[in-house]
Amino acid sequence: MTHELSPPDLEIQERARRFVDEELIPWEVHAEMNGGELPPEVGRRHEDEVRRLGFLAINQPTELGGGGYSVLQQVLIQEQTGRVTNALGWVVSTPAGWLPAVATPYQMEHYVLPTIAGDKHECYAITEEGAGSDVDAIAATARRDGDAYILNGEKWHVTSANLADYVFFQAKLTDGPHAGSHALFIVDMETPGVRHIRTPAYTHTFAHHHWEMAFEDVRVPATHLVGAEGDGMAFTYEWFRYERLMIAARCLGAAERLIEEAQSFASQRLVFGEPLIDRQAIQFMLADSVTELWAARLMTYQTAREVDAGTDLKTLHAHCSMIKLYASEMANRVADRAVQIFGGRGYMRENVAERFARELRVDRIWEGASEVQRVIIADQLGKRGVRGVAG
Numbered sequence: 001m002t003h004e005l006s007p008p009d010l011e012i013q014e015r016a017r018r019f020v021d022e023e024l025i026p027w028e029v030h031a032e033m034n035g036g037e038l039p040p041e042v043g044r045r046h047e048d049e050v051r052r053l054g055f056l057a058i059n060q061p062t063e064l065g066g067g068g069y070s071v072l073q074q075v076l077i078q079e080q081t082g083r084v085t086n087a088l089g090w091v092v093s094t095p096a097g098w099l100p101a102v103a104t105p106y107q108m109e110h111y112v113l114p115t116i117a118g119d120k121h122e123c124y125a126i127t128e129e130g131a132g133s134d135v136d137a138i139a140a141t142a143r144r145d146g147d148a149y150i151l152n153g154e155k156w157h158v159t160s161a162n163l164a165d166y167v168f169f170q171a172k173l174t175d176g177p178h179a180g181s182h183a184l185f186i187v188d189m190e191t192p193g194v195r196h197i198r199t200p201a202y203t204h205t206f207a208h209h210h211w212e213m214a215f216e217d218v219r220v221p222a223t224h225l226v227g228a229e230g231d232g233m234a235f236t237y238e239w240f241r242y243e244r245l246m247i248a249a250r251c252l253g254a255a256e257r258l259i260e261e262a263q264s265f266a267s268q269r270l271v272f273g274e275p276l277i278d279r280q281a282i283q284f285m286l287a288d289s290v291t292e293l294w295a296a297r298l299m300t301y302q303t304a305r306e307v308d309a310g311t312d313l314k315t316l317h318a319h320c321s322m323i324k325l326y327a328s329e330m331a332n333r334v335a336d337r338a339v340q341i342f343g344g345r346g347y348m349r350e351n352v353a354e355r356f357a358r359e360l361r362v363d364r365i366w367e368g369a370s371e372v373q374r375v376i377i378a379d380q381l382g383k384r385g386v387r388g389v390a391g
């Protein structure tokens with residue numbers, strides 16, 4: 001056993017794997033052919049199962065109603081949800097993990113607890129037309145007005161906006177002692193001035209859409225400010241670290257599934273009268289894939305253990321970037337090889353390799369594109385040296 005998982009870890013991993021295999025994977029092709037949507041009764045059954053299995057709010061403490069898992073255990077669960085396409089695994093929820101520590105009693109009652117319970121859903125509006133990798137370039141503004149803030153701005157790629165009850169809106173303060181710094185607000189989707197601009201089509205087929213949204217003189221009470229004025233970027237960095245780890249975990253699951261499916265196909269497929277798997281060119285593609293998967297898995301589990309052990313934030317920031325970079329690039333290489341092994345079948349939307357080849361592409365872009373991860377890693381290398389980063 002390479003990864004030294006404890007009996008409880010193995011049980012959680014197995015519980016998640018069974019849920020994905022028995023409940024989610026059978027619905028992938030249906031979702032792909034129906035704009036990402038499932039029959040409503042199936043979606044409800046998945047939600048019920050998630051509750052029953054203890055996979056609601058896996059990153060929140062049990063005293064708040066969450067799953068209470070260690071970060072390593074969260075990685076094991078997310079790895080399994082990564083094995084399914086069409087975002088069907090997103091039914092396993094991870095509400096903002098940083099929020100309970102800074103939320104006011106009002107925010108706990110109206111947003112945090114209902115979200116953990118699965119009764120409310122959130123989305124994030126940070127990116128803009130002129131600000132993606134460079135989050136500090138956002139043009140959205142927040143102006144204090146008595147006991148309220150007036151919010152303005154246009155946001156892009158707001159994932160799950162079509163399913164959300166409220167949105168985290170990041171803006172720059174226009175005045176006061178923190179003018180020019182970032183602040184984060186909770187905005188109910190129904191608030192006057194919040195407007196859906198359009199729903200662009202994306203490469204994948206998900207029921208979660210990515211809206212362009214306008215915020216036009218949106219008035220929110222000061223009770224909707226998260227933390228303090230000027231805290232906005234700190235929350236975003238904390239969220240980035242967590243999501244980078246979980247993206248890496250899901251990429252492990254995707255790669256494992258792709259290797260298994262490609263190997264199974266190659267074992268049955270006859271070419272020139274012999275099983276495809278007997279060709280060394282095919283064996284080499286699978287060998288490279290499983291080797292890279294193992295490396296990525298070691299890195300990801302190790303980073304999760306570092307988070308659980310309370311390793312310093314700078315090391316974690318670098319390691320989360322390294323695993324996000326490596327695992328997402330690895331999974332994309334594996335998906336490309338799997339398409340090649342499946343041949344023409346690998347270009348059909350009903351084929352898992354075709355879907356993953358499209359879906360995994362965004363893992364090299366969102367939550368900091370690969371180039372941005374390299375910038376972070378290079379910066380840490382410059383400051384801490386090789387042993388500080390990879391020692």
Ligand SMILES: Cc1cc2nc3c(=O)[nH]c(=O)nc-3n(C[C@H](O)[C@H](O)[C@H](O)COP(=O)(O)OP(=O)(O)OC[C@H]3O[C@@H](n4cnc5c(N)ncnc54)[C@H](O)[C@@H]3O)c2cc1C
Pocket residue numbers: 123124125126127131132133134156157158159160202210362365366367368369370371372375
């Ligand atoms: C499907 C999808 C869902 C998303 N969901 C959300 C969401 O829910 N909420 C949200 O706020 N945002 C969301 N995003 C936005 C996402 O985080 C950004 O797309 C991402 O951060 C990159 O920003 P950008 O697209 O503006 O690219 P740009 O910043 O314009 O970058 C373009 C290219 O230049 C590269 N680049 C940038 N800086 C450097 C550098 N210093 N050196 C070398 N190369 C560099 C980038 O890596 C990239 O390849 C989503 C995006 C997608 C595609």
